[in-house]
Amino acid sequence: MTAFAILLLRDMRLAVRQGGGALIGVLFFLIVVTLMPFAIGPDLALLARIGPAILWLGALLASLLALDRLIAADYEDGSLDLILMARTPLELALLAKALAHWLTTGLPLVLATPLLGLLLNLDPRATGAVALTLLAGTPALTFIGLAGAALTVALRRGGLLIAVLVLPLTVPVLIFGVAASNAAIVGPLPFGTPFTILVALTLMSAVIGPFAAAAALRHGLE
């Protein structure tokens, strides 16, 4: 087994053992989305129209939840020192950590979407479209968050700073995620164009995120 797979499996095992992670994220997602109809009122047509945006916002906020532990936990217990000293390039190690994080916190959000679509009066086709865009787009949120998490560790600041750093950078992902969902539901634009851009954003952040995070961590060495 390669070092990449070993680290990926360890982080996934940690996320499952410590509980929290996946389930808390999904519960938070559920609460945010459930609150919306109460705030907006029982206008079913309106709910169906803004449903995709609500689901995307919920997923965005939920994916921020566990981000501050992504690297900070390893930094605090000294594991990061050993990861830095290992033969495996830091970029690859961070990619493994980000993937493990997405599999344990992002993927459950995608799986919970069909249930939440019901609460927002979305028809199955619309729910499917939103779930598909979340599947394609949430990895980008994790990779962008990875760079933010590394930066907060390097700066030795935690907590809310990460949200302030990361949220503005996720705006393009949000725009094209919601645009693709709406295109699939109401048209008139084709679904393909915004969805392709969304996938491109994810692929781009998968490359830039680990390198930016590694650069931040190396620079923070003092």
Add this chain to the structure above:
Amino acid sequence: MRPIRLLGSDLACVRGGRTVFRGVSFTVEAGQAVLVSGPNGAGKSSLLRLVAGLIRAAGGRLTLEGGEADAPVGEQAHYLGHQDALKPSLTVGENLAFWGRYLGSGTATATALAAVGLDAIADLPAGYLSAGQRRRLSIARLVAVPRAIWLLDEPTSALDAAAQAILADRMRGHLAGGGIILAATHGPIGLDGAQELRLGAER
């Protein structure tokens, strides 16, 4: 592979705008140990982290002769710091197996655990270990993955007499095999004939 040799010349370290030390030079031949001593704040830990590549040197050169040519010193060294790099929710065996596989091809987890006397509690989550047991588990990592240079920061802290004897025995074995040890310490750690590198408290 020819014998290794670790050379530090005129090393300097600046942290938070303050010069921790400068002009530190040492030569360690294969099979030798260096005890880094000095008062609190003299930069013992900083020197070890600098050799490990975890902090940048503000000046001077660090060279390793005879090791793997392309790999930086840190990749050929073990660092035993104040933190134990253990995950409380993984078992003792899982913690060691992870580092063994991640850092090298160390697969003899059971042997390494037996060497530090933790084989009986291999299935216990590491969160239940005492400070001394956590230290023992970290030392098991050095046993499981062979690396030429050991950087030990206060290696005997929290260890009882039996564990200190085990550690001293392992260190002698490592030196006999042509390894190098750099240890930051305030007291004797059971190595005879080690050179001492005293870091002054120049302010």
